[in-house]
Every structure is written in structure tokens, then in C-alpha cells.
Amino acid sequence: MVDNYEVVVGLEVHAELNTESKIYCSCKNAFGLEVNTQVCPICMGMPGTLPTLNEKVVDYAIKMGHALNCKINRICKQDRKNYFYPDLPKAYQISQADVPLCENGYVNIYVNGKEKKIGVTRIHIEEDAGKLLHSDKFDGSLVDFNRCGVPLIEIVSEPDMRSSEEAKAYLETIKSILLYIGISDCKMQEGSIRCDVNVSVHKPGEPFGTRCEMKNINSFSGAVRGIEYETKRQIEILENGGKVTQETRRWDDANGVSISMRTKEDAQDYRYFPEPDLLTIVVDEERVKALKESLPELPNVKTMRYVNDFGLNYNDAAMIVDVPEKARLFDETIAAGCKAPKLLSNWILGDISKYMNETGKSIYSSLLTPQKLSTLLTYINDGKISTAAGKTVFDIIVSEDRGIDEIIAEKSLAQVSDTAALEKIADEVLALNEKSVADYKNGKTNALGYLVGQCMKASKGKANPSLMKEIVLKKL
Amino acid sequence: MELFEYKAYELSNMLKEKKISSVELTESVFNRIDSVEDKIEAYVTLDRENALKTAAEVDRKIATGDTLSLIAGIPTAVKDNISTKGLRTTCSSKMLENYVPPFDAKAAEMLQASDAVLIGKTNMDEFAMGSSTETSYFKKTKNPFDTSRVPGGSSGGSAAAVSSGEAVLALGSDTGGSIRQPAALCGVVGLKPTYGRVSRYGLIAYASSLDQIGSFGRCVKDIAMLTDVISGHDSMDATSVNTEHPSLYENLTDNIKGLRIGVPDEYFGKGVDDDVKESVMKAVKELEKNGAVIKEISLPSTDYALSAYYIIASAEASSNLARFDGVKYGYRTESYGSLTEMYEKTRSEGFGDEVKRRIMLGTFVLSSGFYDAYYKKAKLLQQRIQNEFSNAYKDVDIIATPTSPFAAFKIGENIGDPLKMYSADICTVTVNIAGLPAVSVPCGYNAQGLPFGLQLIGDKFCEQKVLNTAYAYENAVGGFRSPSL
Numbered sequence: 003m004v005d006n007y008e009v010v011v012g013l014e015v016h017a018e019l020n021t022e023s024k025i026y027c028s029c030k031n032a033f034g035l036e037v038n039t040q041v042c043p044i045c046m047g048m049p050g051t052l053p054t055l056n057e058k059v060v061d062y063a064i065k066m067g068h069a070l071n072c073k074i075n076r077i078c079k080q081d082r083k084n085y086f087y088p089d090l091p092k093a094y095q096i097s098q099a100d101v102p103l104c105e106n107g108y109v110n111i112y113v114n115g116k117e118k119k120i121g122v123t124r125i126h127i128e129e130d131a132g133k134l135l136h137s138d139k140f141d142g143s144l145v146d147f148n149r150c151g152v153p154l155i156e157i158v159s160e161p162d163m164r165s166s167e168e169a170k171a172y173l174e175t176i177k178s179i180l181l182y183i184g185i186s187d188c189k190m191q192e193g194s195i196r197c198d199v200n201v202s203v204h205k206p207g208e209p210f211g212t213r214c215e216m217k218n219i220n221s222f223s224g225a226v227r228g229i230e231y232e233t234k235r236q237i238e239i240l241e242n243g244g245k246v247t248q249e250t251r252r253w254d255d256a257n258g259v260s261i262s263m264r265t266k267e268d269a270q271d272y273r274y275f276p277e278p279d280l281l282t283i284v285v286d287e288e289r290v291k292a293l294k295e296s297l298p299e300l301p302n303v304k305t306m307r308y309v310n311d312f313g314l315n316y317n318d319a320a321m322i323v324d325v326p327e328k329a330r331l332f333d334e335t336i337a338a339g340c341k342a343p344k345l346l347s348n349w350i351l352g353d354i355s356k357y358m359n360e361t362g363k364s365i366y367s368s369l370l371t372p373q374k375l376s377t378l379l380t381y382i383n384d385g386k387i388s389t390a391a392g393k394t395v396f397d398i399i400v401s402e403d404r405g406i407d408e409i410i411a412e413k414s415l416a417q418v419s420d421t422a423a424l425e426k427i428a429d430e431v432l433a434l435n436e437k438s439v440a441d442y443k444n445g446k447t448n449a450l451g452y453l454v455g456q457c458m459k460a461s462k463g464k465a466n467p468s469l470m471k472e473i474v475l476k477k478l
Numbered sequence: 479m480e481l482f483e484y485k486a487y488e489l490s491n492m493l494k495e496k497k498i499s500s501v502e503l504t505e506s507v508f509n510r511i512d513s514v515e516d517k518i519e520a521y522v523t524l525d526r527e528n529a530l531k532t533a534a535e536v537d538r539k540i541a542t543g544d545t546l547s548l549i550a551g552i553p554t555a556v557k558d559n560i561s562t563k564g565l566r567t568t569c570s571s572k573m574l575e576n577y578v579p580p581f582d583a584k585a586a587e588m589l590q591a592s593d594a595v596l597i598g599k600t601n602m603d604e605f606a607m608g609s610s611t612e613t614s615y616f617k618k619t620k621n622p623f624d625t626s627r628v629p630g631g632s633s634g635g636s637a638a639a640v641s642s643g644e645a646v647l648a649l650g651s652d653t654g655g656s657i658r659q660p661a662a663l664c665g666v667v668g669l670k671p672t673y674g675r676v677s678r679y680g681l682i683a684y685a686s687s688l689d690q691i692g693s694f695g696r697c698v699k700d701i702a703m704l705t706d707v708i709s710g711h712d713s714m715d716a717t718s719v720n721t722e723h724p725s726l727y728e729n730l731t732d733n734i735k736g737l738r739i740g741v742p743d744e745y746f747g748k749g750v751d752d753d754v755k756e757s758v759m760k761a762v763k764e765l766e767k768n769g770a771v772i773k774e775i776s777l778p779s780t781d782y783a784l785s786a787y788y789i790i791a792s793a794e795a796s797s798n799l800a801r802f803d804g805v806k807y808g809y810r811t812e813s814y815g816s817l818t819e820m821y822e823k824t825r826s827e828g829f830g831d832e833v834k835r836r837i838m839l840g841t842f843v844l845s846s847g848f849y850d851a852y853y854k855k856a857k858l859l860q861q862r863i864q865n866e867f868s869n870a871y872k873d874v875d876i877i878a879t880p881t882s883p884f885a886a887f888k889i890g891e892n893i894g895d896p897l898k899m900y901s902a903d904i905c906t907v908t909v910n911i912a913g914l915p916a917v918s919v920p921c922g923y924n925a926q927g928l929p930f931g932l933q934l935i936g937d938k939f940c941e942q943k944v945l946n947t948a949y950a951y952e953n954a955v956g957g958f959r960s961p962s963l
Contacts, residue, residue, distance in 0.1 A: 043581050047801050049574070050561045050583060050680040054716050082797050084844075086821055093800030145805070273844035275853060278687035278794055280716050 007203045007240075009233045010210055011169045012161035013225075015176055016154050017186040018130060018194040019062045024151035025129050026053030026096065031153065033192045037135070037146040045151035047091030052279050055080075059153040060103065060283060061293055062185040063127045066155055067104025068294045069179050070122045076285045078103050080127075080277040085270055088145050089132035097156075099274040102126035103283070109179070110302055111171040112316060117306065120172050121160030128154050155185075161200065161210070166229040173197065173222045178301040182326060196220050199253070201232040203240065211236065212246040216253040216260055228253040232260055304329060312336075312343035322350055327364055334372035335379070342383040349379060353396055368400040377406050385466045391415035419466040421473070424457075427465065428473050431456045442478055450474065481506035482643040483960065486552045486700040487727075489646060493540060493551045500533035500540075500551030503646075504595050507553040510643045511597075514963050517625055519617040520639040522558045523566050524598035529553065532595045539593070548703045548727065550593035555645035557636050558599040559606055560691065561680035562586050565596075569682050570614035571604045573802045573809045573828035583680020584715065585649060585691045585708045592707045597645060600635030604830045605799060606656055606684040608632050609902035612893050613832040620889070622664060622961035623928050627886040630660030630902075633694070637664040640694045642963060647704050648694040653684050654787050655881075655906025657692045658918035662881035662931020665920045665959060667948065668694050669701045672939045673913035674719035676705075677712030683798040685791035686717075688910040696958040698919065698949040702726040705941065721939065729942055732950040735769035737943070740874035744780035745905050750883040757922040757930040758880045761951060765878070768950050773874055777866050780908055782859050787907035788836075788900060789843050789856035795833075796840025802828065835896065860911050867912045871937040876947050880905050881918040881931030905933060915941045919948045920958065929959075 024031050027044035044051040067074050081099040107122035130152040135144045157176060163169045177195060180186040188195045197220075202213035214232060219225045231253075236246050250269070251260040264270075299307075301323045308319035322328045328350050332343075340346055354365055361368075378399070382392045387410060395409050410416050418424060432439055435453060442449040454471045461470070481489070481503045492498045508526055515521060536551035556562060559569045561579035563586075568574045582590070590596065603613040611619045611634025619634045621627040622642040629638040633650030637660035640648045650657040652670035661668025669692045676691045683689060693704040706727050711720040741762055746755050766772045804810035804824030811823035829837070843852035870877060883904050892899045909916045914935055921932035932951065936944035 046806070048580070048807075049567075049569075049577070049682040049801065050579070050678075052679050052715050052717075054714060084797050084800060086800065086803060088803075088805045088817070091801060091806060093803055094797050271846050273797070273841065273846075273849075275793060275797070275844050275849070278685075278717075279683075 006205055007233075007237050008164060008206050009229070010161045010202045010204065010213070011163035011166070011229055012200040012213075013159045013163070013169060013172060014198040014200075015157045015173065016196045017157070017180055017188065019059060019153040019155060019185050020187050021056060021058045021062065021153055023056055025056050025059050025127070025153035026151050029151065033189075033194070035148060037148060040148040041150070045091075046147055047150075053096060053277075055280060055283070056153065059127050060285060061289075062153070063103045063125055063155050064285065064290060064293045065183050065185055065297060066157070066180070067107065067125050068297055069183055069300055070104070070107040070109050070125065070157070072104035072107030072122060072125060074104055074285070074290050075101055076287065076290060078283050080280050080283070081274045082277050083272045083274055085272055087131070088143065089134055089150075091132070091147060091150060095129060095131065096277050096280070097128035098126035109172070109175055110306075111168065111175045112302070112305065112320075113168050113171045115316070118168065120162045120168075123158040123160055125155055125157050128156060130154050161202070161213075166226040166233075169199070169229055170222055170226050173225060175302050178324060182298055182301045190221050193220055197225055199225055199228055199232075201229055201236070202246070203233055203236045211240075212248050214246065214248065214260075215250045217250060217263070219253050219255070221255070224253060224255045227255065227258060228260060231258060235260065301329075308332070312347075314344065314347050318347050318351060322347060327366065328354070331365055331372060331375070335375045338372040338376035340376035340379050342379050345379050345383055346375075349375070353393060357400060369403050370396075370400045374399055374406060381406070381410075385417055385419060385468070387415050388417055388463065388467070390463065391417070414464070416464065417466045418461055418464050419469055421469070424461075424465055424470055424473050425477075427457050427460050428470070428477050431460055432474070432477055439478065450478075480510070480643075482510040482646070484646070485697050486549065486646045486695060486703055487697070489552055490548045490550075490703070493536075496540065500536040500595060501530060503551065504529050504533040504553050504597070507597060507643070507645065514642055515644060517620060517963065518622060518638050518642050518644060519619050520600055520635040520642065520644050521555070521598045522568055522570060522601050522614075522616055522635070525565055525596065529595050529597045532593070536593050536595065547592035547707060549589075549647065549707055552594055553597045553646050554589060554594040554704075555597055555600045555636055555639045555648040556586060556589070557602055557633050557648070557650045559602060559651055559682045559684075560586050560649055561682065562596070562599065565599065567599065567682070568616070569605045570602045570616055571829065571833070572615045575615070575809065577808050579680070581680065584677035584712045586680065588708050588710070589649070594647070594707070600633070600639055600648060602635055603632035604833050605682070605795070606632040606651055606653055607795070607832050607836050609655070609659060609899055610887070610889075610892065611635060611660070612889065613830055615830055618889055621886045621928075622963055624886065624926065626888055627928070628663070628889055630663035630882065630886065632656040632660075633668075634660045636694050637661050637666055637668065640664070640666045640696060641961060643960070647700060649691055649704075649708070650694055651681055651689055651691050652910065653688045653791060654910050655903045657694065658906050658916060658931065658933060659882045659902060661694060661918040662920070662929065662933075663886040665929030665961065666694055666696055667698055667701050667917065667919050667958075668692065669705055669917045669941070669945070670909060670915065671705060671709065671941060672719075672915040673910075674717055675723065675915070675939065675941070676708045677710070677715045677718050679712055679714040683794070685794040686798060687794060688787075688791055690910070698917075698945055698952050699727065699730060701917065702730050702945050719939075724942075726942055726945055730949055731946050732953045733769070734765065734947055734950045737770045737876060737947060738773055738874040739765055739770045739947070740773050740775035740870055740877045742775050742777045742780065742870075742877060742879060744777050745879035749901055749904060750880055751885070753924050754880045754883060754885070754930055758878070758932055761921040761932045761955075762878050764954050765947065765951055768954055770947070775870050775874060775877070777863075777870060777908070779859065779863050779866055783863055783908045783911055784900060784904055786856040786859040786863070787903065787911055788839065789852050790860065790911070792836040792840035793844050793853050794840070796837045796844065799829075799833065799837055804828070832896075863908055864912045867908075867914060867937070875936070875940070875943050877935040879933045879935065881933040882906075885924045885928035885930060909935055914938060915944050917944050917948045919951060921951070921955075
């Protein structure tokens with residue numbers, strides 16, 4: 003029955019921007035400091051205070067707008083969204099209503115071996131609210147205003163996703179773009195990126211169903227679970243002859259259920275109106291252009307380039323791109339002349355990642371340079387040294403400023419590709435292993451592996467393995 | 479003549495010439511307060527101790543030969559919606575009865591940086607909503623010319639204090655006429671500057687796009703002096719305009735030869751008392767005699783201005799006053815069972831009727847389904863009114879109108895009739911809607927001896943022309959007349 007339905011998902015992502023100061027005052031924008039220390043009369047909403055816009059927030063949002071191929075509204079305004087809650091000291095949030103800073107964009111995501119374009123309706127700037135603190139140690143609730151006025155962008159997608167998998171890919175793409183352009187730390191556990199999920203189901207060919215919104219989901223896996231739960235819930239209602247009610251629901255990740263918060267009828271009227279304390283935002287064309295030019299290659303674009311230009315598989319490419327430093331190393335090593343991109347990918351995801359994990363250090367703080375890595379991988383690729391020897395060299399050059407050739411010579415790591423020498427080894431090994439030779443000739447093909455292994459052993463691991471195998475085969 | 483009776487510019491000279499001390503002057507004002515405050519009730523909070531301290535400090539500076547500002551040592555009152563660090567700022571509301579701001583408003587800071595002696599915080603309509611100072615939670619300020627009558631509002635305390643000699647100068651705020659109308663009713667001079675001339679930082683907002691801090695004095699020179707002190711760009715107020723403000727005081731002249739004064743027919747229509755019209759037309763004639771050229775003009779959208787004003791102001795107020803929720807400061811109801819109940823009881827008990835009326839009106843006009851019909855239309859009207867003024871200033875320099883359609887009314891006379899009360903602003907709201915500067919100067923008295931006000935409106939940042947015209951008129955007819963108390 004589930005197969006008869008199609009799910010439609012739209013996402014609203016809130017990302018905290020990592021500007022130095024808050025959006026409307028000069029307080030520090032920092033997480034995890036002692037409660038109510040990063041506050042001033044302005045972000046506390048004291049009577050008579052006025053907001054002044056941190057222009058960096060506009061720049062950051064425009065960068066994201068460019069990254070998501072949006073139209074930038076060079077003239078836009080800020081509006082007040084009115085509602086009462088103790089963590090909102092002015093009792094209104096300064097946001098953007100009908101004219102957002104960026105709109106009508108898209109982003110390409112990659113799911114099940116295919117690229118898909120997801121529409122981005124809008125990106126607007128707004129301020130974050132504070133946090134309520136509850137504890138057994140005191141009655142009632144206390145408020146921490148440190149987060150009040152932390153700049154946010156809200157990225158609203160079109161209802162273009164058709165599965166929880168696509169939603170997850172979208173979220174991961176958005177996150178990696180935010181990280182790449184350096185405007186958000188994207189620390190889920192600190193709540194610096196959160197999302198609201200809109201879900202509806204319908205039978206293919208029929209109009210979209212009634213949607214439900216789930217608020218305040220603070221992990222991507224939570225979003226996936228929420229979408230799956232909500233899809234099932236809505237299908238069950240329809241299959242039982244019921245109707246889905248348009249409502250806002252809360253996703254309870256601990257219990258794996260969504261709970262109704264309010265229906266459309268009791269939807270809050272936020273009474274948006276233009277913020278009279280702030281001027282119209284006017285961004286000149288040069289600034290918009292300069293921000294566009296300042297963008298690095300975006301991760302989704304980079305990933306597809308690794309797949310298409312270098313033949314990496316998507317998952318490997320994505321894993322490299324996921325860590326900007328690894329992608330940088332990949333690009334710089336290729337630029338240094340490395341002609342073995344797949345080998346490079348394996349090394350970055352293997353030994354280099356291992357090094358980074360074990361030492362907790364950046365690969366760029368080690369003595370390995372893209373030039374050396376390129377040389378090392380070229381030697382391995384050309385069979386000059388074995389993979390095992392390569393690892394020995396790698397372990398040295400990350401911490402010692404020495405030449406690769408020098409190390410190879412000192413440790414006699416060069417592979418033997420001299421045919422005469424290898425033939426001699428093969429002759430000796432075959433003579434000593436008559437039984438295996440006989441087995442092979444009687445059809446036991448796995449005897450070949452044993453014989454080649456013995457040859458390698460006899461060469462103390464220095465024989466070029468593929469050449470060695472060729473020679474053994476010839477002699478059999 | 480007692481010291482409190484002098485004008486600020488006169489006192490400034492006397493202080494500089496060491497003929498008097500600021501302590502003597504401040505004591506004179508406090509003595510006056512002691513003798514008449516019971517009758518006038520202009521103040522919510524007095525700060526005698528700090529005032530005398532500041533005065534002594536000014537005297538010390540004068541003695542050591544420091545060059546001080548013109549208003550140094552002058553006793554000045556501040557409306558109780560302008561935040562003063564460490565000094566209770568109530569907006570005349572139960573909601574903020576015990577609120578002591580942790581910072582100074584920019585205007586208060588500038589005042590103190592100029593060594594003015596801040597003597598106290600003046601009574602006002604609650605959150606500046608009213609035209610009679612009767613909506614104050616604390617007291618009803620009386621008109622010094624007739625204590626059975628209102629001083630006007632909302633800056634009624636500041637106007638009455640300056641008129642009665644309880645202060646030499648005062649700051650007020652003007653959202654729809656709140657400086658000019660009480661100035662007119664109390665027979666003093668009051669200037670609402672161009673929107674953006676004076677920082678609003680620390681002014682507890684009523685309607686952000688219309689509010690502007692301004693000055694009260696007993697003569698035009700005093701107004702020029704005080705306005706010079708509070709003018710200037712402030713990076714803390716995004717709506718503050720970054721432009722040069724040459725000294726109004728230094729450039730004040732009564733030469734108005736060739737100045738073109740427009741008289742708009744619409745400001746002399748229904749609802750404006752005949753004796754008001756007569757006195758204003760007489761004043762216009764006087765200006766003509768002094769060299770001004772009088773032109774009849776038309777500002778046809780004036781009739782809609784009052785409606786537009788009450789929609790825009792109430793809408794902004796409904797949002798601005800939402801922060802008074804009992805959570806962080808100010809009044810909180812004593813008992814409640816839930817967060818919603820805490821909000822509801824706190825706000826029901828903490829705000830007076832007029833404030834609640836405007837919050838409800840503002841909430842309504844911003845509600846979905848009504849926004850386009852009310853708020854959006856009012857904003858369109860605002861644009862139209864602005865355009866009409868811009869066009870008018872192609873042909874004239876100054877527009878002359880009555881300040882208030884009637885002289886001071888009896889306490890209690892209009893309080894039960896909000897529409898009648900709102901009509902007191904009929905001649906003043908357009909100025910706020912268009913963001914223009916305007917002064918009210920006394921222009922005669924009615925049969926009962928109650929003062930009238932002449933309103934002179936200039937184009938944006940043309941305060942100098944506005945004050946020059948007022949100065950010329952003042953010099954021609956004689957200035958401030960003290961009420962007998």
C-alpha cells in the first residue's frame with residue numbers, strides 16, 4: 003500500500019552564521035559561554051534600545067544566495083514577526099517577510115547515482131531567540147539571553163524532494179556548502195543548524211496532499227526518521243478513509259513519534275510589518291558581484307567534478323569533499339602532477355585520514371607536501387616501489403623533511419623490475435616447489451598464488467608483483 | 479525678578495559673567511517647585527540631590543575658567559520616556575513604576591555632556607499616548623494658566639514645568655503633536671525637529687517611525703540653544719540622519735524679508751475654534767508686516783491624516799509595547815497559573831485604558847486579512863501626504879497653521895470621548911507623518927486668558943528657517959507671558 007503513494011517533502015533550514023558579533027548589536031556571537039554574559043541592553047530588548055544591522059550578515063547571506071543560484075534582491079527590507087515567548091525579549095523577532103534577501107534558486111543533490119535539482123524558494127536573514135533553562139534545582143524556568151540576536155539565515159526549499167533519502171542528501175549538501183563558504187559552523191549538537199520539515203503524501207498523478215509541518219528537528223537523522231514516520235502516519239489515515247489535517251507537529255525523536263501542536267485554525271498570526279527602526283537594505287551591484295567572485299568551488303560541484311573528471315566513485319568523492327582540507331590536498335596533489343587520481347583518493351581516505359584521526363592534526367601542519375605526495379604516488383603507480391614501501395616512506399615524510407629518493411635508497415625500497423633477476427628467482431622457487439608446480443599443472447590454479455608469494459618472499463618483498471606473476475606464469 | 483523666571487540664554491550669560499551661580503539658580507528652581515508643584519504636578523520624579531551636585535560641579539568649572547556649553551548649569555527637565563541611567567524612567571505607567579534604566583538615552587547623555595542640570599523627570603500621558611497628560615498612571619498635570627484645565631499632552635509635564643518656572647528648559651517627545659500641542663496650551667515654545675535629527679536611542683518607543691525628541695523653552699532663542707545640544711548623528715540609531723547641523727542659535731535671525739509663507743486652507747476648517755483661526759491669521763499678518771510673502775496653498779490629504787496617523791502609530795505601538803510582558807523588568811502580576819495567564823494579567827493590570835485601546839487597535843490593523851485595508855492604506859496615505867508637502871515646499875519656505883484646534887480644555891472634559899481627544903492632534907499629526915520640523919510659538923490668548931499656538935512647519939532639516947520665522951514673530955509681538963500662580 004505504501005508503494006501506491008508518493009511523499010512530497012519541503013525543508014526549512016535555519017543556520018546560525020559565524021559572524022564575530024551579533025546581528026543587531028556589538029555583543030560577541032559565541033556558543034557555550036556562561037549564561038547571560040554575552041548580552042547588552044539591545045539584545046536584551048530593554049526599552050528604548052534600537053537595532054543596527056551588522057552588514058556582515060548581509061554579506062554572508064548573499065554568499066549563500068550565490069551558492070544556491072538565487073536572485074539577490076539588492077533592495078529589501080526587514081520585518082517584525084510578533085509573538086510572545088519568554089526567550090524573545092522584544093516580543094518580536096526581526097526577520098524578513100515578503101521581500102527576502104535571496105530568492106528563486108536551486109541546488110543540485112546526488113541520490114542513487116543521479117543528480118537532482120532542488121528548488122530554493124528563498125533565503126532570508128533573521129535573529130535567533132534565547133534559550134529557556136529548566137532544572138530540578140529551581141522552580142519555573144530561567145532564560146539565557148546569550149543566543150538572542152545571533153544571526154540566522156533561513157533557507158526554504160521548494161517541495162521538490164520525494165523521499166527521506168533525498169531530504170537527507172539535500173540537508174547534507176546544504177551543510178557542506180555552508181561549511182565550504184565558511185559562513186556557519188554547522189554544529190548540530192550546538193543547535194547551529196536546525197530544520198523544519200513539511201511532509202505530504204499523494205498518489206502519483208493526483209494533486210499534492212495536505213501537508214503537515216514538523217518543527218525543531220535538530221539532527222539530519224531525526225529529519226529522516228520524522229519524514230518516514232509522518233509518511234506512514236499520513237498514508238494510514240488516507241487508507242483508513244480519513245483526511246490529513248493541516249497542522250504543525252512536534253517531532254519527538256526520543257519516542258519516534260510526531261505530536262500535534264496546533265492546527266491551521268489556531269495558527270498564530272504573526273502580524274508582520276516593516277521594521278521601522280531599520281532602514282531599507284540596499285546592496286550595490288559591485289558588492290553583490292564581489293561576493294560572488296569570493297566563493298570557492300562548491301562542494302556539490304566539486305564532488306561531481308571528481309566523479310566525472312577523475313572517475314572516482316560518488317561516495318569516495320563525497321567523503322573527500324566533505325572535509326575541505328582533504329579536498330584541498332586532492333586538488334593540489336593533482337595540480338602537482340599526480341596522474342593517479344584513484345590511488346590518490348584511496349590514500350586520502352586511507353593512510354592520510356588515519357594520520358589525521360590519530361594525531362588530531364591537519365595534514366597541512368605535517369611535513370607532507372602535495373608535491374611529495376604526488377611523487378610518492380607516482381612511484382607506487384609506476385611500480386617503482388610497492389604499496390608497502392610507499393607506506394614506509396609516507397610514515398617518514400610526514401614528520402621528517404627528507405627526500406623520497408633518499409629514503410628509498412637508504413632503505414633499499416626500490417622494486418626489482420629487472421626481468422633477468424626476477425627470472426632467476428622464479429627458477430629457484432619453482433625448483434624448490436615441485437609439488438606445487440605439479441598441482442598447478444593438474445588444474446589446482448590456486449597453487450599459482452602460493453608460488454608467486456614464495457617468489458615475492460625470496461625477493462624480500464622487492465619484486466614488482468605483477469611482473470613477478472607474469473614471469474612465474476610464463477615458466478609454468 | 480526671581481532667577482527661575484529668566485530665559486535660558488539670559489541665565490547662560492549671567493553664569494558666564496559669574497553674576498550668579500548654578501547652585502543659586504538650581505535652588506531657585508527647586509524653591510519654585512516647592513511652592514507650585516502641589517498645584518501643577520509636572521514631575522513624576524525629582525532629583526534634587528544630583529541636580530545640586532551637577533550645579534556645584536558647573537560652578538567649579540566656571541570658576542576654573544573652563545569653556546562650557548551654552549546650556550551648562552541651566553536647570554532642565556526631561557520627559558519620563560527618555561531613559562536616564564540610574565534615574566527611574568516610568569513612561570507614567572504602572573508597568574514601569576519602578577524601572578531604573580541601566581543606560582542613558584543619547585539625548586540625555588548629550589544633555590549631561592553639555593553640563594545641563596537635570597532636575598527631574600516630567601509627567602506625561604502613559605507611554606506618550608494622549609493629548610492631555612490625563613492618562614498618566616501617577617497624576618494629572620495642571621495647566622499653569624488655569625489649573626482646572628489640562629496642559630495638553632503627551633509632554634504635558636515638560637510644557638507645564640517650563641511655563642510655571644519649575645524648569646528653565648525641558649525635553650519632550652513628539653509623535654503626533656506631543657511637544658507642540660502642550661507648548662501651545664501652556665504658552666511656551668516647543669520644537670519638533672526633523673525625523674532623524676535627534677537620536678531616538680533610549681527614547682522608550684511609542685511609534686518608532688514618528689517619534690522624535692525635541693525642546694521646550696520660554697523663547698525661540700532657548701529652543702535653538704537646547705536643540706543644538708541634542709542634534710547630531712548617532713550610529714546607535716539607524717534612522718538618525720548623518721548630516722551637518724550648523725548652530726541654530728548662532729544663525730538665528732529675525733530677518734524674514736521675502737520669506738514665503740504658505741497658509742493651507744485645510745487647517746482652518748471644521749473643528750478648529752474661531753478664536754484660534756483669528757489669532758493665527760493675525761499672526762500671519764504680523765509676519766507679512768515683517769517682510770514675509772503670504773501665499774494660500776492647499777494640502778488636500780490633510781483630512782485623512784488623523785486616520786492614517788492613528789493606524790500607523792497604533793500598529794507600531796502594539797509591537798513596541800509587547801516587550802512589557804512581566805518577564806524581565808517592570809510590573810508582573812502577583813499570581814498566575816500559567817505563562818499565558820501571567821502575560822494576560824500583567825498586561826491587563828499594568829497598562830491603562832488608553833494604552834490598551836491603542837494596542838488593540840494596532841493589533842487589529844496588522845492582523846492578517848486587515849493589513850491591506852488598514853496599515854497598507856495608511857502607509858500609502860503617508861506617501862501622499864509627504865508628496866503634497868514636498869510639492870508645497872517648491873513654492874513656499876514655511877507653512878503656517880494653528881497648533882491646536884482649541885485652547886486648553888477642562889480636566890475630564892474629553893477623557894471619556896477618545897475621538898474628541900484624538901481631534902486635538904488634527905493640525906499636528908501631518909508633520910510627523912511627513913517627518914518635518916515644526917515649532918509652536920505662543921500667538922495670543924483667548925477671552926479667558928488661555929494661550930494659543932502658531933505652528934510653523936518647515937521642509938526637512940529647515941529648522942533654521944522655522945526658528946527664524948518664530949523668532950521674527952516673537953520679536954514683533956513680545957514673547958512669553960508668565961501665568962499667574
